[in-house]
Amino acid sequence: MKLYDAAWAPSPRRVRVYLAEKGIEVERAVVDLRGGEHLCTDFADINRQRQLPALLLDDGSVIDDSLGICRYFEALHPDPPLFGTTPKEIGLIEAWLRRIEHDCFQAVAISLRNRAPAFVDRAVSGEWPAIPQIPALVDRGHCMWNAFADVLDRHLDGRDHMVGERVSMADIAGLVAIDFGIATRLPDPRIGRESLARWHAGIAARPSAAA
């Protein structure tokens, strides 16, 4: 088994933080995203979509998605549980994971990929025909980012975790999405949002967050 990983990018970080919380060690190969190594033929043999992370299994199969990789390891090593234990927790964690993805992570992605010169004609992640940038999406992403931060701040009022009483994959995905937005120079959502800021400080202080 080998995990294809990359520095800086949010989706590989989601898996690294997850693995650190679980205490799981995996053999890794680091792909140079900034140097465009994922766009080269060799990497396309591993993952035709040219996206990171990707987990190559011993039978030659590839799981080419961050949450798919985490759920694979969760099935192998259930403890500590990061996708919930009761049906209600399991359902709410999935609902928050999808909401963070659509309403926060994608807000950052559309804002970044439709403005940065590195993504000209690659405005959507993955292997596509040329997809031109649409500058109007930068504002849409910005608007969604601010609105989601308000929703999250209200949700976290009186809560230390997204769902239930302990850290879950929803906290990890939330941390990664928020940090990705801050790194790409969206407005810092912690300013003026006390509950969000308190939650973020708690999750960011865990040793796993440095993975």
Added chain:
Amino acid sequence: MKLYDAAWAPSPRRVRVYLAEKGIEVERAVVDLRGGEHLCTDFADINRQRQLPALLLDDGSVIDDSLGICRYFEALHPDPPLFGTTPKEIGLIEAWLRRIEHDCFQAVAISLRNRAPAFVDRAVSGEWPAIPQIPALVDRGHCMWNAFADVLDRHLDGRDHMVGERVSMADIAGLVAIDFGIATRLPDPRIGRESLARWHAGIAARPSAAA
């Protein structure tokens, strides 16, 4: 427990097909999306995001996402398993679910919501400040739709199911996304794509597909 459901819309259908495959009966309330009932105050008390489906639990909690609802029922009633059994199946089903969502379902959604008069200033699903339509996204959605159909056709060469040897949530989400695109007048992806057409016919012929 009560499931807030709606006719025609794809996300409620995802849950109905899932429940039919599992043989699970749930009390339902049907919300009139076309009449705008989800935009009224009463429904906002159930789901502040004004989205369907939503599952109201007996303790007053709400799971406001289709896959969150399905995973809740999967934890309560594991058989027959629709999210995989082996770690590899579990990981691959999640990876396909996320890919269908990003690369296919969202392609349909951006194409529809950025052109249809019903979605003026509501170009993204959910409760947001006014989000104006961006007509250039109609072409982007169309391009993604066609490219994803090619990817899916190649994947389904020699396969009857998205992952493994039996129907899973990935087949259900794929069926719902493809049918949603066809219903909103994107080009029929079955034409000229034999493997995709064969897979679609197989899943659409299951009694659950009529749910």
